Amino acid sequence: MQRRAVGACLGLAAGDALGATVEFMTPREIQHRHGVHREITGGGWLNLPAGQVTDDTTMSLALGEAILANGRVDPQMAAKSFDGWMRTKPVDIGNTVRRGILHFRRTGLAVAPASEQDAGNGSCMRVLPVILACHGSDDETLALACRHQGRVTHHNPVAEAGTLAIARLVRMALAGTDKKNMLEGPVRTLVTEFPIFRFRIKPEMSNPSGYIVDTLRVVFQSFFDNDTFEDAVTTAVNLGGDADTTGAITGMLAGACCGVEGIPRRWLKALDAKVVADSIRQGLTLLEVAPVEVEPEDYQSLTS
Ligand code: MN
């Protein structure tokens, strides 16, 4: 369990760092420039130093630290942690995330107004610490904790369904469940409720946007059609588009599945040393304190 939890944390960071180099590129541009992009080299539109990560990883780490400091998950602690994270001037930040945090600063309300538009992938990419903190709790509590952190910025049913599916899949992977049962469980539940998430309709899903449906279709295909961590994450990021985030989410899932020893050593070596140390410490500590308390209220009354 510990090896898998650390695998999820470092898988997230490795996928983020690998994908950041080719974020917003098309598969054709990636191929022209890199052939197959499979080394953590930095660069990209953010001009990152090699091994540096982006908001996907740093927001997760900020949320994880806040869970450890508070010993619980509720919307207020999540909002405060994201607010503090934004004050560190992160290298990248999504529009919906920025808007949600500014809403919190302005109003003190930790839950963003419900929105039909805010179905981005931002609440999914940072969900890992909540999954680890809910280790040992029931599915309903996991879903509640996912919503508490998600609704600070993404108060949208599609974003919530996608995020919960990923949380359930990571939880199953941590428990050593095989991929067939993962497909027949959370993925089937998701596509039954929202058929738009079906991911084998088109043979090619190039250039995924930050829309959670585009993102997760790439994640599902990359994860379920590949056996190794390296192949899964390489497949995801070489489809381009929001590649740091497809890489991060595929990496967390594949890392939970194979454990830290399944992540290529050269990728772990290339990652920023402080990110590696923080990820390992946080992943293990969250498991140790789990299951933490999850605020029972849904705070729905605070949203309008
Ligand atoms: Mn990012």
Ligand code: MN
């Ligand atoms: Mn991204």
